[in-house]
Amino acid sequence: MSKLTAILGWGSLIWDPKDLDYNKQLGWIYDGPNLPIEFARISKNGRLTLVITENGTFNKTFYTFANMKLTFEETIENLRKREGCNKKDIGFYKAETDEFHSEDFKYKEEIRNWSNEKKIKNIIWTDLPEKWSYKNENDETINVNPKERIEYLKNLTGEKKELAEEYIIKSPIEIQTLYRKQIEEELLWLPVVKENKKVRYFNPNEKNFFLYSHNLSGFGTLTCRNCNSKDEMHFSGRDFVSIQCQSCGSLELLKDNETISNCECGGKLEKDKPFFCRNCDSFKLSYNVKLLT
Template identity: 35%
Template sequence: MKIACLGWGSLIWKPENLPVAWDWKADGPHLPIEFTRISDGGELATVISLNATPVPILWAWLDTDRLDVACEALRRREGITEERCDGIGSLLIHNAPGGMLNDWARERDIDALIWTDLPPRSEDTEGRVPSITEAILYLDGLSGETREHARDYMQRVPAQIDTTYRRAIMHALGWD
């Protein structure tokens, strides 16, 4: 089984123990990604956000042919607890109905896809998308190492993840 991982954030530059076989490819499918998850590290992380404009994401082949091993490696890399089975998304291409993601994978001879599937999160609510204003105020309120980490994250996310929030935040905070 040929398995690929989709990525759009720190997984690209810091895969850690995820068994990435080769470099990340920039010709991924277009998904609605936005900087709408306040993460445990303080940064405003990128996640699938259904109201966002789709952007081209990245993908990489994984050096395993077992979907369970790939999902477990991604779960561990992302620090998602075993109890939270909804934090990793996967799709077996031959069993999936037609659709953009399935068609994209079939064109590349991919048998299965995995991705991080954590929801947006505001300061106080899992699943709630912070507004652009709330996101800017949150990041502007950070200080010291946490603020530097948040700025570094936003600047390191690949440029093709060109989102509405990213442009507004970078401009408002002078991070461009």
């Protein structure tokens, strides 16, 4: 079994990882264990967030791997800090000893079976429970009936409403729940498809196209196997690196040690990201070399 630690995700951990120390080159893989997920926790800033709950809809989750330099305990602490929660709220599974935290976790078989299938021995996840109360401006505790969660969202105002909507629409479109459907129908908070920062997910089952610095250079045609669109592209070499804007998809050739600034569109230029088709967002690309020097 792999000694790497897998981190499971289904919500903002994917689109807003903050200081999570994970394998950014690999990204998030949509092939995690099936777990019951629902918008069922009122956070400190008013958002209604996704958690594992027996009242949820079973969904395939996402996973990535923690930085391999971290110990298992350091990985747990890193996730805890990102989530701003207590250590007891980070769930984990150690396959070698068949140890779970918490001991009364209800979906052990789902985790255990997935661990065996993927040959991953260490797995961690955020295990916050449902929460249906919040403090109002007078520091009074207000309880919300779970059946009235849509009304709760409707009654939010100002920044809290903006943050709540952002969380809902940026949650991975693959995560489909009973209440997500109702929220979309009643509030028209629809999943983000394209905005300044496009939402895409790296699929490890596809042949994804990376470029790395080496001693050769040249140019060729980048062809999308999904929509057949084409781009002329230089590839890495001789102290240069080819990178792509993660928003508009434009291709840039920069010196390897050059400070990366934002694209003209305002989007991020990032190294070590798989290239995607800027017409349809697919990662299914092939590269035909025209000139090699």
